Amino acid sequence: MxxxxxxxxxxxxxxxxxxxxxAFVVSSAAIIVAGADPGTAxxxxxxxxxxxxxxxxxxxxxxxxxxxxxxxxxxxxxxFRMNLFNIGVEGQYRVAALTAxxxxxxxxxxxxxxxxxxxxxxxxxxxxxxxxxxxLKVYRGVNxxxxxxxxxxxxxxxxxxxxxxxxxxxRDEGQLTTSTTPLPESAQLPNANFLFDLFGMPAPRxxxxxxxxxxxxxxxxxxxxxxxxxxxxxxxxxxxxNATAALASGVNPKTMVISAMxxxxxxxxxxxxxxxxxxxxxxxxxxxxxxxxxxxxxxxLGRNQPVxxxxxxxLFGFLDRASAxxxxxxxxxxxxxxxxxxxxxxxxxxxxxxxRIALRxxxxxxxxxxxxxxxxxATA
Amino acid sequence: MGGVTLLRNKxxxxxxxxxxxxxxxxxxxxxxxxxSGTAASPEASKSGxxxxxxxxxxxxxxxxxxxSAYAGLERAQKELGAEIKDLSPAGDGSNRGALLEQxxxxxxxxxxxxxxxxxxxxxxxxxxxxxLQFAIVDSGSSGPNVTGLTFAEHQGSYxxxxxxxxxxxxxxxxxxxxxxxxxxxxxxxxxVAGAKATKPDIKIASEYLAPEGQFDGFKAPEKGKxxxxxxxxxxxxxxxxxxxxxxxxxxxxxxEANKNGGxxxxxxxxxxxxxxxxxxxxxxxxxxxxxxxxxxGVYEFIKAFKDGAKGxxxxxxxxxxxxxxxxxxxxxxxxxxxxxxxxxxxIVSGEITVPDKP
Numbered sequence: 001m002x003x004x005x006x007x008x009x010x011x012x013x014x015x016x017x018x019x020x021x022x023a024f025v026v027s028s029a030a031i032i033v034a035g036a037d038p039g040t041a042x043x044x045x046x047x048x049x050x051x052x053x054x055x056x057x058x059x060x061x062x063x064x065x066x067x068x069x070x071x072x073x074x075x076x077x078x079x080f081r082m083n084l085f086n087i088g089v090e091g092q093y094r095v096a097a098l099t100a101x102x103x104x105x106x107x108x109x110x111x112x113x114x115x116x117x118x119x120x121x122x123x124x125x126x127x128x129x130x131x132x133x134x135x136l137k138v139y140r141g142v143n144x145x146x147x148x149x150x151x152x153x154x155x156x157x158x159x160x161x162x163x164x165x166x167x168x169x170x171r172d173e174g175q176l177t178t179s180t181t182p183l184p185e186s187a188q189l190p191n192a193n194f195l196f197d198l199f200g201m202p203a204p205r206x207x208x209x210x211x212x213x214x215x216x217x218x219x220x221x222x223x224x225x226x227x228x229x230x231x232x233x234x235x236x237x238x239x240x241x242n243a244t245a246a247l248a249s250g251v252n253p254k255t256m257v258i259s260a261m262x263x264x265x266x267x268x269x270x271x272x273x274x275x276x277x278x279x280x281x282x283x284x285x286x287x288x289x290x291x292x293x294x295x296x297x298x299x300x301l302g303r304n305q306p307v308x309x310x311x312x313x314x315l316f317g318f319l320d321r322a323s324a325x326x327x328x329x330x331x332x333x334x335x336x337x338x339x340x341x342x343x344x345x346x347x348x349x350x351x352x353x354x355x356r357i358a359l360r361x362x363x364x365x366x367x368x369x370x371x372x373x374x375x376x377x378a379t380a
Numbered sequence: 381m382g383g384v385t386l387l388r389n390k391x392x393x394x395x396x397x398x399x400x401x402x403x404x405x406x407x408x409x410x411x412x413x414x415x416s417g418t419a420a421s422p423e424a425s426k427s428g429x430x431x432x433x434x435x436x437x438x439x440x441x442x443x444x445x446x447x448s449a450y451a452g453l454e455r456a457q458k459e460l461g462a463e464i465k466d467l468s469p470a471g472d473g474s475n476r477g478a479l480l481e482q483x484x485x486x487x488x489x490x491x492x493x494x495x496x497x498x499x500x501x502x503x504x505x506x507x508x509x510x511x512l513q514f515a516i517v518d519s520g521s522s523g524p525n526v527t528g529l530t531f532a533e534h535q536g537s538y539x540x541x542x543x544x545x546x547x548x549x550x551x552x553x554x555x556x557x558x559x560x561x562x563x564x565x566x567x568x569x570x571x572v573a574g575a576k577a578t579k580p581d582i583k584i585a586s587e588y589l590a591p592e593g594q595f596d597g598f599k600a601p602e603k604g605k606x607x608x609x610x611x612x613x614x615x616x617x618x619x620x621x622x623x624x625x626x627x628x629x630x631x632x633x634x635x636e637a638n639k640n641g642g643x644x645x646x647x648x649x650x651x652x653x654x655x656x657x658x659x660x661x662x663x664x665x666x667x668x669x670x671x672x673x674x675x676x677g678v679y680e681f682i683k684a685f686k687d688g689a690k691g692x693x694x695x696x697x698x699x700x701x702x703x704x705x706x707x708x709x710x711x712x713x714x715x716x717x718x719x720x721x722x723x724x725x726x727i728v729s730g731e732i733t734v735p736d737k738p
Contacts, residue, residue: 160560290472
């Protein structure tokens with residue numbers, strides 16, 4: 001048994017190395033077609049800046065991008081675990097961001113309470129918006145992929161209308177962008193630059209590392225524990241692996257669909273919190289869209305495991321930051337998108353190939369183990 | 381758990397090379413004796429004028445708004461000897477702030493944000509780098525080191541409306557906006573006002589390709605094409621677009637509409653699109669373009685910076701200073717030019733006040 005586990009680990013390792021190498025081969029081809037040198041591109045991607053502060057700032061940029069992606073990946077993964085495709089994370093986090101930013105801007109509370117209220121409102125709003133497709137699926141059999149895609153469009157247009165109209169904050173004369181009332185100071189999360197001190201690095205310039213990274217780590221640990229050690233986590237996994245068997249052993253599929261969808265939506269509600277509590281302090285025209293869709297890729301890459309999702313989010317953050325250095329090296333930024341795409345594709349292929357090889361080995365080993373006693377019996 | 385090991389290994393590699401890269405950089409920095417505590421600007425002044433520019437969604441090559449800005453940047457390179465760098469954001473525009481910050485860190489000064497979507501980001505980054513100068517196109521100044529460059533799009537669009545109303549045979553014209561919002565509504569408002577003032581009974585269709593905040597509406601030629609096709613089917617014969625890169629779709633639809641009976645026109649925006657568009661069949665159907673001289677704004681800002689000007693004010697480019705206007709490439713509007721000039725004179729003199737909201 002130990003032998004098999006070691007073999008499988010080595011196989012996965014080999015698969016990962018091959019996947020990354022292949023991804024770089026594909027990307028290099030794209031870079032050459034774009035008329036640049038792959039070596040320069042690679043160097044540019046690892047160019048974190050000339051000074052200590054620049055390096056810190058680059059790392060902060062990566063982490064600030066990775067944290068929302070990590071949360072998005074978690075939200076998607078909860079649904080994926082039971083074969084629920086919550087494509088609606090995109091709409092859920094938008095609705096949550098608008099609601100939370102608006103409510104937060106109207107209140108005046110002591111800082112810890114204020115922050116908690118905003119975070120809870122975001123989770124409730126995201127969860128409620130996810131409840132719609134869950135109810136439609138359970139009581140009307142509507143496929144959640146279709147309903148969540150439609151709800152994304154509704155969320156987008158509704159939010160665009162609300163932030164211009166009823167929920168719009170004060171606007172300077174001549175200002176062309178719109179946003180909700182900015183959050184008061186008590187709702188602004190302090191940055192987490194002290195983390196750089198721990199590693200003996202200078203604090204980054206500007207807004208620095210968004211403080212929500214700490215909340216995100218806590219959320220990650222809680223989700224991991226929930227999925228690994230609780231009855232809910234087990235039932236979620238069981239329903240995903242075999243819904244009929246789960247039903248036969250007393251798992252109510254309706255309850256599972258609703259609770260998984262609502263939990264996924266509630267986590268999705270947190271996606272925009274790092275930015276709103278750490279930098280923009282409002283929901284407005286500059287809102288970062290698309291994180292819900294990227295979360296699908298992140299969850300896939302991370303194989304629906306919190307640790308894997310964290311690493312996948314860091315990889316995406318790293319690649320996204322490279323967009324500017326690549327342009328400094330006169331390489332088109334679309335190369336980053338190509339690299340991201342090819343890595344996701346190659347890793348998914350490598351996962352499937354290694355899974356099949358591992359399965360074949362398993363079968364062969366089992367066959368050998370069964371065959372051996374018969375043989376010895378015959379010769380004796 | 382396989383996925384975890386897989387990613388851990390990959391990440392291990394990544395982390396090692398990142399660390400190695402970072403260490404190399406630090407060593408290089410120490411060797412160069414760069415003081416990590418100071419801003420990047422002293423470096424910049426040593427090597428002369430380094431101008432950084434960050435585009436809006438659509439990026440370079442939209443043959444419209446962004447390319448007009450780039451023309452100004454190129455002129456600064458030629459005439460002022462500036463070292464230039466232009467960056468385009470991700471398709472969703474999510475990294476606008478990061479681009480500005482990275483330009484600042486790389487020692488670029490001044491830094492120009494193209495498009496009102498940079499409003500919040502320029503304000504934030506300018507506050508974080510008070511020793512650098514910033515400019516924002518399409519928005520007012522938001523700090524002592526920010527120069528605002530605004531354009532009277534509604535005045536230029538008014539003239540486009542006058543020309544369209546006079547040239548339209550069906551009495552039905554259309555407007556396609558890229559992304560709903562206060563900026564593009566200025567184009568719409570001016571266009572409608574100009575057309576209505578010329579022919580009070582004219583029918584005007586107005587459509588937007590994306591709701592506010594969804595900036596991919598400036599980068600969706602297929603949507604622009606579908607919208608224009610619909611308008612032509614409804615009897616519209618002239619379509620004015622303010623949709624950045626999506627405008628190419630409007631031109632394509634116009635070319636196709638002309639195949640089933642001629643007389644259909646498109647009006648370009650920001651750049652003189654009859655010149656910036658490469659396809660000959662599309663050049664022919666561009667009646668005129670509402671010029672928005674972002675190139676002049678960008679060039680004049682860089683020149684003023686070189687001469688020592690500081691930010692804190694907003695420069696308005698209106699009809700009076702030819703900051704906006706109509707192009708005459710192709711001579712398609714020479715028959716109505718007199719009426720257009722008359723309207724222009726009335727706006728400049730203040731006799732006509734053009735609304736900037738629909």
